[in-house]
Amino acid sequence: MIIVRNGNRMVLDIMQQSVFPDRDYRLNPYVFSAAEENGGLLKNMETGMVVSLSDAELRLIEPLEQESVKGAALLEAGLGDCVKYGFLVEKETDDYQQYRQLCSLLPLLANEKPGTKIYTILPTTACNARCVYCYEEGLPVLSMSEETADKVVEFIEKTRWQDTVTLLWFGGEPLAGSKIISRICRGLREKCIPFRSQIITNATLMSAELLEEAVSLWCLESAQVSVDGLRADYEARKQYVNPASHHYDAMMDAVGRMLEKGIHVTLRCNYDGDNIDGLEAFAQEVRTRFACRDKLSFYPAMLFQVKSLESGIDLQRRIQSLKDRLVEMNLADNEKKRSALKTNYCGADSGDKNVVIAPDGQLYHCEHLPGNTAFGSVYDPDPVICSDPRAELEADEMCRTCPFLPECTPFYKNGCADYYANCRAFKQIDLEAVLRRIADEIQ
Numbered sequence: 001m002i003i004v005r006n007g008n009r010m011v012l013d014i015m016q017q018s019v020f021p022d023r024d025y026r027l028n029p030y031v032f033s034a035a036e037e038n039g040g041l042l043k044n045m046e047t048g049m050v051v052s053l054s055d056a057e058l059r060l061i062e063p064l065e066q067e068s069v070k071g072a073a074l075l076e077a078g079l080g081d082c083v084k085y086g087f088l089v090e091k092e093t094d095d096y097q098q099y100r101q102l103c104s105l106l107p108l109l110a111n112e113k114p115g116t117k118i119y120t121i122l123p124t125t126a127c128n129a130r131c132v133y134c135y136e137e138g139l140p141v142l143s144m145s146e147e148t149a150d151k152v153v154e155f156i157e158k159t160r161w162q163d164t165v166t167l168l169w170f171g172g173e174p175l176a177g178s179k180i181i182s183r184i185c186r187g188l189r190e191k192c193i194p195f196r197s198q199i200i201t202n203a204t205l206m207s208a209e210l211l212e213e214a215v216s217l218w219c220l221e222s223a224q225v226s227v228d229g230l231r232a233d234y235e236a237r238k239q240y241v242n243p244a245s246h247h248y249d250a251m252m253d254a255v256g257r258m259l260e261k262g263i264h265v266t267l268r269c270n271y272d273g274d275n276i277d278g279l280e281a282f283a284q285e286v287r288t289r290f291a292c293r294d295k296l297s298f299y300p301a302m303l304f305q306v307k308s309l310e311s312g313i314d315l316q317r318r319i320q321s322l323k324d325r326l327v328e329m330n331l332a333d334n335e336k337k338r339s340a341l342k343t344n345y346c347g348a349d350s351g352d353k354n355v356v357i358a359p360d361g362q363l364y365h366c367e368h369l370p371g372n373t374a375f376g377s378v379y380d381p382d383p384v385i386c387s388d389p390r391a392e393l394e395a396d397e398m399c400r401t402c403p404f405l406p407e408c409t410p411f412y413k414n415g416c417a418d419y420y421a422n423c424r425a426f427k428q429i430d431l432e433a434v435l436r437r438i439a440d441e442i443q
Helices: 009-015 055-065 071-076 080-084 095-110 146-159 174-190 208-216 231-238 248-260 276-289 311-328 423-442
Strands: 002-005 024-027 031-036 039-044 050-054 088-090 118-121 165-169 195-201 220-227 264-271 296-302 354-357 362-364
Touching (some): 009 095, 024 055, 031 423, 039 055, 039 423, 050 055, 071 080, 080 088, 118 146, 118 174, 146 354, 165 174, 208 248, 231 248, 248 264, 264 276, 276 296, 311 423
Parallel strands (some): 118 354, 165 195, 264 296
Antiparallel strands (some): 024 088, 031 039, 039 050
């Protein structure tokens, strides 16, 4: 057994076990295996560790999904480390409860400062684009008032942790509310509250003048820019209200300006069966236009409406070749940075560490759950930030034995707005491709 990716040290320390020769051991259900020529790779989804096994070692390990083996046999085969690092567990282990205990223990061991770290703020739900796939279509258009913006500053002052906070600007199109963003940032500066900003935007409103303000006043560090591929696909799908000013070139020019200012830009390329064939050409255009940009990354994101269809699985398989090309072009996010065992999946299960603030000052656990799901307001005299009650739910029975549960959330099937029925198949296709790339690296 050879370790090819080190895992999370804290989780490994908690899970570390000795091998007892007379006890029975089986495969941990939160381990994913992928056979390769002359052996295979195993990833422990709880620790994040990836190991390479020889063909003989793999033949001994694979049957343990259904069977068990004595510790003495493992020691004799030199596979004691499979127990030590949590790939194999004692036969009677309650895997799900062990996972839940880890999720409870890790935040305590992290010993984080109290208070909120991330504020997702919607200065407006208005947008200058009319994306044909927009999930916000039909929602009321609201814009934050100056009074509410000032209350947001007071709210952050009351609830923040004693360190730099992150402001994530979301919408609608948040740049349509740039004056409100500036008012909030100016108010925080006046109160000497350290902060950094991130934004999710279509970027067409990011003029050179506004970018200067974003860097100097908003402390903007990163931007996720929504794109749709080549020019024809982009302009057919975005359908801007003012296409003479807001268009493909305006977006690309803004991306270039942000990169020149040192802002990390991630291009989120939304796709379905109609535009998938042009994405590699678009990626190549991006690479050529923004050559030698170490702060640029690109990832394809299937439209949520398509994920729930059977055809989505085929698209997920097809997109892997593009992901391979993105790695070759140095445009992909670094896979080595992916953490193991998410103790919180999103804002909804992050306790007091994350909150969403709507334009009217209402507080939410998740930006995808508008309507009557607010749990408070910045106008409350004593605001309290908490997790969504769903975070206390037990995982659905189907999810408890899913190998991907440690990088997901217990309530994913039980009410999460982003849940889709084919999630396990999607994750498996992705991880198989990642492990294949790792196998290529070590050959």
